[in-house]
Amino acid sequence: AQSVTQPDIHITVSEGASLELRCNYSYGATPYLFWYVQSPGQGLQLLLKYFSGDTLVQGIKGFEAEFKRSQSSFNLRKPSVHWSDAAEYFCAVGALNTNAGKSTFGDGTTLTVKP
Amino acid sequence: DVKVTQSSRYLVKRTGEKVFLECVQDMDHENMFWYRQDPGLGLRLIYFSYDVKMKEKGDIPEGYSVSREKKERFSLILESASTNQTSMYLCASSSSGNVNTEAFFGQGTRLTVV
Numbered sequence: 001a002q003s004v005t006q007p008d009i010h011i012t013v014s015e016g017a018s019l020e021l022r023c024n025y026s027y028g029a030t031p032y033l034f035w036y037v038q039s040p041g042q043g044l045q046l047l048l049k050y051f052s053g054d055t056l057v058q059g060i061k062g063f064e065a066e067f068k069r070s071q072s073s074f075n076l077r078k079p080s081v082h083w084s085d086a087a088e089y090f091c092a093v094g095a096l097n098t099n100a101g102k103s104t105f106g107d108g109t110t111l112t113v114k115p
Numbered sequence: 116d117v118k119v120t121q122s123s124r125y126l127v128k129r130t131g132e133k134v135f136l137e138c139v140q141d142m143d144h145e146n147m148f149w150y151r152q153d154p155g156l157g158l159r160l161i162y163f164s165y166d167v168k169m170k171e172k173g174d175i176p177e178g179y180s181v182s183r184e185k186k187e188r189f190s191l192i193l194e195s196a197s198t199n200q201t202s203m204y205l206c207a208s209s210s211s212g213n214v215n216t217e218a219f220f221g222q223g224t225r226l227t228v229v
Contacts, residue, residue: 009155036220042222043119043221044205090158102146102148105157
């Protein structure tokens with residue numbers, strides 16, 4: 001069975017600092033990987049996704065993520081965090097022939113941005 | 116823009132009531148999903164549907180049922196609400212035409228059962 005681990009429940013960074021959110025997955029074949037963001041009181045919005053090809057993927061709002069098969073990781077990064085990035089972030093893994101909505105989600109990482 | 120609309124943002128219901136949560140999507144997506152979201156537990160899949168009148172259980176279907184009579188609408192039903200069903204409920208939809216797709220989420224319904 002596939003699974004996702006987000007080791008950090010809560011991260012605090014200063015505005016302007018760099019950010020890395022960790023995601024580790026477990027799946028027997030090549031996974032489909034997603035990062036979603038949820039602002040307070042809102043639904044989830046897709047930041048980026050990886051299916052194949054270049055292991056460094058670019059997303060919206062200046063985010064990027066790197067797929068590392070050897071480490072079973074798909075960490076999310078941003079070079080300079082803005083106060084509006086404060087939100088909850090979810091990593092998700094999907095399987096071949098399983099569409100994105102039926103992905104397995106991690107428990108989420110809450111990001112706080114200090115002024 | 117794809118839009119997934121959940122009929123209520125906030126609901127308060129009494130224990131034992133029958134509760135309907137409605138979700139409508141406007142992108143002709145084949146697949147629709149209901150998740151519940153609880154602090155520290157992430158998103159857990161309750162039910163999903165890949166076609167009209169078709170449904171499959173997710174990870175936590177107990178105490179819930181669903182209905183999909185039209186392609187655009189997917190309803191979650193709590194037959195007899197209980198306090199442990201107090202949660203945030205999220206509806207999502209996606210296309211099945213191509214696996215390289217994303218899920219589109221509604222704004223969520225925060226249900227409180229008293």
